[in-house]
Amino acid sequence: MRRRRFLAGSVGVAGLSGCVGSPADGFGGESAETYRNPVFGRVFPDPSAVRAADGTFYAYGTEEDGERFRRVPIVESTDLVNWTRVGEAFEEKPDWRDGAYLWAPDAVRMNGRYYLYYSYADWGDENPGIGVATSDDPAGPFTDRGKLFRGDEIGVENSIDPMVFLRDGTPYLFWGSRRGIYAIRLRSDGVETAGEKTHVAGDHYEAAYVVERDGRYYLFVSTGTCCEGTSSTYRVRVGRSDSLLGAYVDAEGNDLREAKGPVVVEGGNGFVGPGHNAVVTDDAGDDWMLYHAYEEGEGYVAETPRRVLMLDRIDWSDGWPTVEGRTPSREAQVPEID
Template structure:
């Protein structure tokens, strides 16, 4: 869930401004290190629920829940040094189907020669009226043009309909979504901008999960998700989990065969002495040496203001993803992207 407080927003804005030394907070690039290692966090301000794409220009673009209003967009050449370059929307173009709603958990994609951004819109506690919308742009830097809502919770019959994730399979386009009231999937039209006529939703996982991302590797689909509380500061229990399936639409199971419909899962990233509340991952990015990397947010114990951006290598052991020792890295070797 994407809980946001005014105090968190202000503190995050101050933290970001101090880190970037720009009047608008977008002018100064975080210096790219020539070192072969990096340290977490890879972004000093709050950048929750990241979604990432490699642009046609070769750069990486990351989108996040709007602790920076109107959906922040960051840019990087190496997944380590990130520059805030603007926002997906302005006050004039901001979606408005949920009055006073926040823009949460975006999901960026490239569909039919344009960038397509799915987003959640909700007020805290508004699980019955929140929903998912979609916007498009010619460039990953925007501007994004809102195409309106796909559905609201009370229209599609799934409480707390947030956290979209898009995936294509066998020529079909699907949207997965859900937050602690079941994970669901439904087929979209060929342009990805609306629900397919007479498409029916299907429940994929149980009530323990939110923020799903599905990664296909070899003969399996891996459904990453988050469980626990995201937004209680150092008391947050959020962590990243996974199940796998031989089919996109499930069933997804843990190592013992327990179905994710019954809330079975394997833990990928928990907490350590420096970072807690770690979860809601981005898409997996592969570097030039074939190494997989994942971004996600966490809370820094010594400075628990906002949810900072963390980067880690994904290892594959006996057909299952692992990260570090099951907790965020403090420092590690950088991705090879040059």
């Protein structure tokens, strides 16, 4: 994802459910049965999430350089509503390139460990790349396993925004930004590619995220401008397929390599530019989107786009996902977590 400045800018505290939050923080709920967005009221762009073996959720965001430098910030929650900082993914930046930033990570639990795939890029980078790190603890620190590939090696410009989907234990990487979305199988150890890449969506998109539901695969993608403060036009669209590697199509059967899929969530209700989502499932089987957005009137922290962490339940209707009203919620029912 290309960003004006993509780094976060302030110390965070957790969102509060069951009490009224500080207006300055922008989180908190009206009752124990509801929560209010944002669920983490500090800058936390490009979130991904994983659920640990003990049921705790961990979210990972783009690198920060605000009041305290964080090489991929990590927050944790037991209920998807109250989030607390637990640290950063890396003690030192990976050494396989210089002068770059850690963008848009994606975490996955496999092979009994936690894998973190990350974009390694600079603003306007002509040859960004994707790396991978591993840890026994989802709170980190992660040990870098090195470069997966750079754009010129894989033949995909702007090779950023990784996401790994496990199909029957086999990892597949989805990635790309504004130069097409691609997918490729990874080796079982997750640190090298295997096979050939497949083109799955067009140049409108970035921030791919795949889920499987009722035998079909759904490709969530973000489109529009991400990083222009409250002038941003970001939104999430979706396509679906009977096959993991596509073709992904819209509701009329048009291929996402050419067409634009239906909107899942777009700006409204006091929020602007929602996008770059992950999907998690609560203990009732409901799916929830974690994503970032701007609050109206609060586009920047100094030079940094102020994108905060949002949560909304996904409604499935006629085989298609959407957020209620296609806009972020201000207040909603809490997820069901045992």
